[in-house]
Amino acid sequence: MASTTPALNPTVADVTRRIRERSAERRALYESRMADQHKRGVHRGELSCGNLAHGFAACGETDKNSLKLMNSANLGIISAYNDMLSAHQPLETFPAVIKEAARAMGSTAQFAGGVPAMCDGVTQGQPGMELSLFSRDVIAMATAVGLSHNMFDAALYLGVCDKIVPGLFIAAARFGHLPAMFVPAGPMPSGLPNKEKARIRQLYAEGKASREDLLEAESESYHSPGTCTFYGTANSNQLMMEMMGLHLPGTSFVNPGTEMREALTRYATEQTVRNTEPGGDYRPFYKQIDERAIVNAIVGLLASGGSTNHTLHLVAMAAAAGLTITWEDFTDLSAVTPSLMQVYPNGQADINHFQAAGGMSYLFRELIAAGLVHSDISTVFGSDLTAYTREPFLEDGKLVWREGPERSLDTEVLRGVAEPFATTGGLTVLDGNLGRGVIKVSAVKPEHRVVEAPIRIFEDQNDLKGAFEAGDLDRDVIAVVRFQGPKANGMPELHKLTPYLGVLQDRGHKVALVTDGRMSGASGKVPAAIHISPEALDGGPLAKLRDGDIVRLDADSGSLEAKVDAREWAERELRVGELDHYHVGLGRELFGGFRHLAMRGEEGAGVFGGFEADDLARQAGQIHEEDA
Template identity: 90%
Template sequence: MATPTPPLNATVADVTRRIRERSAERRALYEARMADQHRRGVHRGELSCGNLAHGFAACGSEDKNSLKLMNSANLGIISAYNDMLSAHQPLETFPETIKAAARGMGSTAQFAGGVPAMCDGVTQGQPGMELSLFSRDVIAMAAAVGLSHNMFDAALYLGVCDKIVPGLFIAAARFGHLPAMFVPAGPMESGLPNKEKARIRQLFAEGKASREELLEAESASYHSPGTCTFYGTANSNQLMMEVMGLHLPGTSFVNPGTELREALTRFATEQAIRNTESGGDYRPFYKQIDERAIVNAIVGLLASGGSTNHTLHLVAMAGAAGVTVTWDDFTDLSAVTPSLMQVYPNGQADINHFQAAGGMSYLFRELLGAGLIHGDIPTVFGSDLTAYTREPCLEDGKLVWREGPEKSLDEDVLRPVSTPFDATGGLTVLDGNLGRGVIKVSAVKPEHRVVEAPVKIFEDQNDLKAAFEAGELDRDVIAVVRFQGPKANGMPELHKLTPYLGVLQDRGHKVALVTDGRMSGASGKVPAAIHLTPEALDGGPLAKLKDGDIVRLDADRGSLEAQVDAHEWAERKQRIGDLDHYHIGLGRELFAGLRHLASGSEQGASAFGGFEADDLARQAGQIHEEDA
């Protein structure tokens, strides 16, 4: 007898409803356009002989014959492979595996295009980091170029890390008439414990460890092919893709270079072919991903203590699919989503420990059982999320799925809804006279969640390091790093500051960071009010602050206030610094247009922010009933 599906949590249902209502016009336009593209079909059958000959000129004779016949599927491979990123190096061999699996199904696969993939770990604190956020939009455009040849019946998206999966998702949404399968590479095996790595970093910040000792610790932590094992943006990406049903069940955290990983890649290819029109079970992206899937992603992010970067990315991703999400949606869902995972920086375990403790199958079982996610969404694997409580394994060399554990195997890492680490998710929105921002509190101890102190103003993160080394910050202090928003300098991550602020906190000082920039997906123990919007360059009140002003950050109440007389505050002029040094060198001048077009943080900090709003204004009343 089937287990009855529990009712959906009332808040989850209400947030989903209001997103649907808020998005109605935008979503209707999106669906109409995708339906129109579907009606036009894949143009391979309509290409001239010369066009088609170009399209398969480099293929072998077997693949050419298949493409000429037009009665089998052709998969487009979009990959973020490069051999500098540990997370993406395993993707080098995936295209050949995919092509062989496609031939085994009587179909074909072509490498449609590569997309850029930068490593925030390499660029952290460096000028190149100022290209990082906008690389998401560049990735979406690069993927669109690859798919624009219109030779493909479905697309496989190979990517893992921070901006890469969001960029690929945006591309998949704009090619929403195609079935989409996201194919991960998996995390590296565990290395130096995260607690020890953090200890060495802080010792180095204090001058008590040498650069050689720091490099040895970092090398022992990031040591092999695969995704970094802490729970930052990259691993948050994988969890969200699975919670939205864009991964095969249980595929997110299987290590690279294993037989199971390769079997999952082969099966993903075969399943993508089944999901095409010629495969008989057409599952286009636009009919799979709607507001329910987006809510699932937010709840999964909150339950796992995931990356703050997704308060930007998920907004932009949802928008590409015609769904409008606000930070209030995150806050309201956080209030009813229990914290079920403690993986570094929220705890000492890494993602491999999470996988061993029960992994995604257990997390799905708990979230579905509590009615916290929509179980009725279509997936790349089936008509709902039922299969996602199972986990993949090899039996006599054959890939099968078996039921995952019904109990956590390590409650220091992964807990049931009945006894969570915290009753609420680890994210909240801050409002006040300094604007609107977000804070991740899952790794911040309760005694550090309220800070009231004088501010020290910085307009370059390197100046904070210099002030720390000069002893100017050895007190209660709120460090304000402004002019770090998307329009100012591309909104770099400021994770390089964490060790310095952590040292001050460990000395007993009340410490916080306030910025219109970003922190890493590994945001840790120091309270950080980030993504302040409007940003300082775009009329934001952060530009009014002066050294010595008292600011109160209250993560418990969700407030961020400059304790300045209201009349004086209203009369203060905004100070705009000299930002020219942010705009030249290492290719930054090429991104001037993206900085100019960037929307605000709560709108996803995207260069694509206004394209559908403009269309809706122009096309009001032009969506025909039969298309909607």
């Protein structure tokens, strides 16, 4: 590593500048509020004797005495543990490890609260998927309840999967006066190769494999505790947390149940104590996470070919920290960020293979040297990102960090900036008379990136399966699945459709998907224009489409157009589908208020409004209380 900091890429510098400038007022208000929440000394010192007695009544005598003395840190543990989901099952043992490590530092830790953790892999194509995106905001609120007791000087956030980490991050931002450490569980060991799993899924879709064959393949793929090993939203979460310096270096992809995993959890606790005000090196979240950290997360996402879900989540996460980012920021950064990873669905390797090939230390080394990330951000580990070119090792049971590899050990999985898989990050904003959306093309072959074909409209994803099985889609076709946005039905993922569309593409047809819903974080080989905003229920032009219209999706030029005469298009009425069946059953009736409050996909599809942005607009007279 050169001793001088590489010059920052001009586009990275420009995007960072415009985020800072457009966010100036709301960020200043955010920082002011976080400073107001910070009280010097231990936070439980604000509590009355009665409050405090309730706060430590269940503690053992040693912890109770420490909490009475007011001279040591008390850490709050927020966990997404449940034993149904493989990614979160390992978290069961973490609180005991954390409490023991805190005591060894002369401090304490309390389990502040649990948050729900649902799995899109279980709910994919099921009614429960319609609660998935909103679970992010439920997690943020549940975290706020857990931390609201004001007993804590820092927080450790234990979570892994799709909506969990963004929800935890949103809450961490609103408790930004507290130092924060994100503590992952790690991926499960590798199972059935991804190529074989995808092959059996397609055979099943064609009726050439039995349900038993499919279940056996899925069971061999998802087979033990730990995160799923493909590169979807869960593993994208871990990469981004490390890119922002919220993880310890090299901690994202260490398998659970190993000596290294436990050592990292212990060290995370020790480091969090050091980062508290009583610990002597106060590093609150709000002073650590700024526009530079958010840009680093976007660049890391793009360089790795990460999940499209983060074009929603990162917008909402940034907003919680008083920052406004847009889809144009993603597109502009994508244009200068080379693709450095090929992990399924962008390739056939899994995340364990990436780790073995050089992992995060090599990725950091390349991005820092190319000036594509801000290396000067504060982290949970130190004053800049240069420590993240190292990786952890155990020496006689003690955790140490050494410099990671200077070259990739498998260039089919991980490459340097000088020889990337592609010169761009493979994420593009689409714009046209059908609205605005995003498309991920890192797994889409160049010959499939422009599709012009008649459309077939669906207002329920299950109807597409029926049309496929009836042979109605055995042609060039763009499937439009509308009324799948957050206001309509919670914006479910439509990954269930991938095998059917993949079969049609393999038969030589021009095929694409256009939807105001989401695709999986493992968006694959079929071009998919997703998150179309405004959604059909919100006056979006998808509601103007009619079966047989010609639509052109051009990922190369970034356009999405209905090839309909302009006068006819202007005069067409919006058609609203029958949506009542989306709103009742499996708890969906409880989320009516969320659907009503949901913001547009481009605004993060959250229910919290604009945080400081709304307050500033209200102060300026642009929003009246009765409209809020």
